Amino acid sequence: MAGLVECSGVSIRFKARGAWTEALAPTELRLAPGSFTALIGPSGCGKSTLLNAIAGFVQPAAGGVAVDGAQVTGPSPEVGVVFQQYALFPWFTARGNVEFALRRLRLPRAERRAEADAALAEVGLHGRGDAFPAQLSGGMKQRVALARTLAARPKVLLMDEPFGALDAQTRASMHELLLGVWERRRTTVLFVTHDVDEALTLADRIHVMASGPGRIIETIELGDRATRDGPAYMDHRRRIIALLRHREE
Ligand SMILES: Nc1ncnc2c1ncn2[C@@H]1O[C@H](COP(=O)(O)OP(=O)(O)O)[C@@H](O)[C@H]1O
Ligand SMILES: [Mg+2]
Structure with a gap:
């Protein structure tokens, strides 16, 4: 099964006002194929x-990232990304935006259009391509x-606070x-959020992060989706909120 992500000893530094700061301390992260993982932590x-x-x-x-055993050296169509800002081309239609992402496949025009329309239908935008x-x-x-991201059939889907700008009902x-x-599709998903309930609703595993330097401080396994509203859910919720407040319980 495809979509295995392995981060080993990944650390990242940025230079700000002449000084290096460690944005991410050496981090281990494994995303199993088909898993849904949330990253939560303060800004x-x-x-x-x-x-x-x-x-x-x-x-x-230092360290490295591998997807299905191949070292990541730059962006790849196998790893799709969705950001909070939609980053759509305003001069293209909805279909045109999706087709743009398909251009590297060099499909015949009619096929490219059909693929784009299928992707739009999958997200509930049937008939809105124009x-x-x-x-x-x-x-x-x-x-x-x-x-647009799904049309390229990524093995891994990375989402960075994708619904952060939406109202509660639209988000739901x-x-x-x-x-x-x-x-x-059982695409491997990594979903970044700072909303506890969003992480609890979506993921099967949550990594809680803290800053100074950035790191994972705790991992919570959520288990069976059918029991998400039970007492265990409330315990996880309290635990994550406590961690986000830098308090141990
Ligand atoms: N391109 C960059 N140059 C310098 N510093 C950066 C850059 N990107 C992020 N940082 C710094 O790295 C830290 C982590 O940022 P970020 O990953 O954006 O946090 P989060 O997404 O959790 O809010 C912050 O201190 C931020 O200021
Ligand atoms: Mg961010």
Whole structure:
């Protein structure tokens, strides 16, 4: 099964005002094929930095990232990324935005169009391919962004606070949509959030991070999805909130 991510001893440093700072201390992270993992932590603790290292956008100072055993040296179509900002091209239609992501496949025009429409249908935008981003709500724009990423059939899907700008109701419907996509495709997902309930709703494992330097301080296994509203859920919730407040219980 494809989509295994292995970070070993990954550390990342940035130079700010002439001095090096360690944004991420040496970090071990393994994402099993088909797993759904959340990273949660306060602002500035290195969540995006770790995600960007897996995406190949940032080079580690030490250690390395491998996807299915191959060292990550830069961005690859096998690793799809969805950001909070939709980053759609405003001059392309929804379909045009998805087709743009497919251009490297060099498909015949009709096939490329069909693939784009299928990806849009998968995210609930059937028949909306001709709409321009400006004509779409925030939730719909983020659906287009997700369709664009999924169309390239990534083995790993990295999401950096993708629903952070959406209202609560839209966010809840995006959660349902994403879980549906994940159950069908079993793409390995890494989901960055600072929302405890979002992490608890979506993931089967949560890594809690802290800053100074950025690191994983605790890992929580959530187990069976069917019992997410039971007492164990409330215990996990309390534990994560306590960790985020830098208090041990
Ligand atoms: N390109 C960069 N240059 C300098 N410092 C950076 C850069 N990217 C991130 N940082 C610093 O690294 C730390 C972690 O940032 P980030 O990964 O964005 O945190 P998070 O996503 O958890 O909010 C922060 O202190 C941030 O200021
Ligand atoms: Mg971030």
